[in-house]
Amino acid sequence: AQTVTQSQPEMSVQEAETVTLSCTYDTSESDYYLFWYKQPPSRQMILVIRQEAYKQQNATENRFSVNFQKAAKSFSLKISDSQLGDAAMYFCAYYSISNFGNEKLTFGTGTRLTIIP
């Protein structure tokens, strides 16, 4: 079974600075997707960014980018120019696409990000 580990329960960053959230995962599969979701106090899970394992290029979405290291099974999220609205719980998630019948997301335990004005 796949596991996802987020070793930073809490992080804080000054507004306008850059912060990196860590995620590692364990899998024997070669084909999968990785996601970062954001959950603000409203509890709505919002997709931040997605990475296909077969792509070597790191995904980017505006101020959000990932550092995907497939061999190391590492998938960190970098938030540049942090804004107050980025404050939330961030979850890393793994999705298997090579194990038909097991199409569920496996989540890490989350990192609570605080933005300091």
Next chain:
Amino acid sequence: GAGVSQSPSNKVTEKGKDVELRCDPISGHTALYWYRQSLGQGLEFLIYFQGNSAPDKSGLPSDRFSAERTGGSVSTLTIQRTQQEDSAVYLCASSSPSLAGDDTQYFGPGTRLTVL
């Protein structure tokens, strides 16, 4: 278009009562998922529906939990004889998987269930 919607937003019930939670997926999405988010267990998969296939119920914690999906759209999660440990946020997600499509799961706002 409209996102995933869930109702009720909050539900308070007494131990031993039955509850029904509803999920309306994004129109056209064939896959629907239920997850549970609790303090002690984090985010857990409960059940997965894909089209007309038999659902994957492997995450349901006990036989008090059941779910159905009518007409390939709306889903209802039912918890019978609720217990205090059932208190959690229940999240629904939908996606439109295909061989070369977007498997991204889009979530609803969740239902917070409190069992007294």
